[in-house]
Amino acid sequence: MKLKVLLIFGFALTFACSQTYTTPAPQTSAPRIPEQIVTATSAETEILTEGVAGISAEGALDIARDHAIDDALRKAVEQGVGVYIDSETQISNFQLISDNIYSQTSGYVSSYRIIDEGASGGIYNVVIKAIVKTENIENDLAAIGILLGEQGRPRVMVVVKELGSLSELSDSGTLMSSIMFETIILDNFRELGFPVVDAATVSEIIERDQLKLILEGDDATATLLGLEAGAEIIITGTALHSEENRIIAGSSREIHEFEVSTRAINTSTGNVLAGSAVTIAVPFSKSQARTEAADNTSNELSSAILSGWVQQENTTVIVISNADFTTVQILRSEIRTKLRGVLDVITRDFTGSKATLEVISDTATSQVIDELTSGELLETTFEVTGLSANRVEIRLTD
Secondary structure: OHHHHHHHHHHHHHOOOOOOOOOOOOOOOOOOOOOEEEEEOOOOEEEEEEEEEEOOOOOOHHHHHHHHHHHHHHHHHHHHHHOOOOHHHHHHOHHHHHHHOHHHHHHOEEEEEEEEEEEEOOEEEEEEEEEEOHHHHHHHHHHOOHHHHHOOOOOEEEEEEEEOOHHHHHOHHHHHHOOHHHHHHHHHHHHOOOOEOOHHHHHHHOOHHHHHHHHOOOHHHHHHHHHHHOOOEEEEEEEEEEEEEEEEOOEEEEEEEEEEEEEEEEOOOOOEEEEEEEEEEEEOOHHHHHHHHHHHHHHHHHHHHHHHHOOOOEEEEEEEEOOOHHHHHHHHHHHHHHOOOEEEEEEEEEEOOEEEEEEEEOOOHHHHHHHHHOOOOOOOOEEEEEEEOOEEEEEEOO
């Protein structure tokens, strides 16, 4: 405990802008404020929050102060988690988040400074501004499966080929055998918790002409291939490798460079979820250059995909067979009024006895599908004939 007190005390002094700690007068109290995000960037967020702790005995102000600071730091991290998931998700996953994130505030708070502090009525209050590394929170929420779970755990498929030049796009043999770069990206997404389509499955179903079109930027072909493989996200692109001798510090060195261009596509909608352009140059080692380029590409794409999911509207696709116009309209109305978080229900297609609805919601797609298929909320009767991450197929019944 003494070591903890010394560490926290020294840490507070470092960031307190020359503030000197003195024992406060008993009747001085810090103003009570709501936690709030003050500033935000893509990687860090500055959060203003308040912590409190009981003063257990006379003269125990230092211990109470330490506990109040710990309380404030934890609340700052909780606010950082709230940037990515709503309060309902936080509550339903409280123990999981608490064990993996809330209990490790030092891994997410890079610095803090004390704005005000004091004691009153047996309570010690401290107000701080903390710099929270929200990027770390985002990655860890993905790693423990919460962000992925909200999106129905989408499977990722990777088709990124390493080339010496774009002219090799015509060499189908070279294209089909080049899997090293995409394997590294696939492993990185797997480590983040994404289910993946393995390279062997891809090689079995992909055709040479199809591969050439995908690498040339044909998103429609990429989307069809992803659907065939059962992937909700397909990552495509090229990694151009070159090497040359450069004079560095008076000596000639062999430099390996990778110029990588990739994009991630939602196979359900055909929309581009993220794009990345990375250039990495490393002396001597082609393998190291490849690994660094693939790692940077994975980080950019995964961060953009995860950030795109944060507190946004979600789309759930419902494909209906044995449909008639009146029943589809009734079903639309029921979904809009009886399912939580639904903002709108749009009829995208109605041909013959088939219809396609898009449900726009601020709740997770998985929650919409769970409530839709539970059989408890809707009066319209149907049977589920197919299910994927954000798509459900149903057949209306009498």
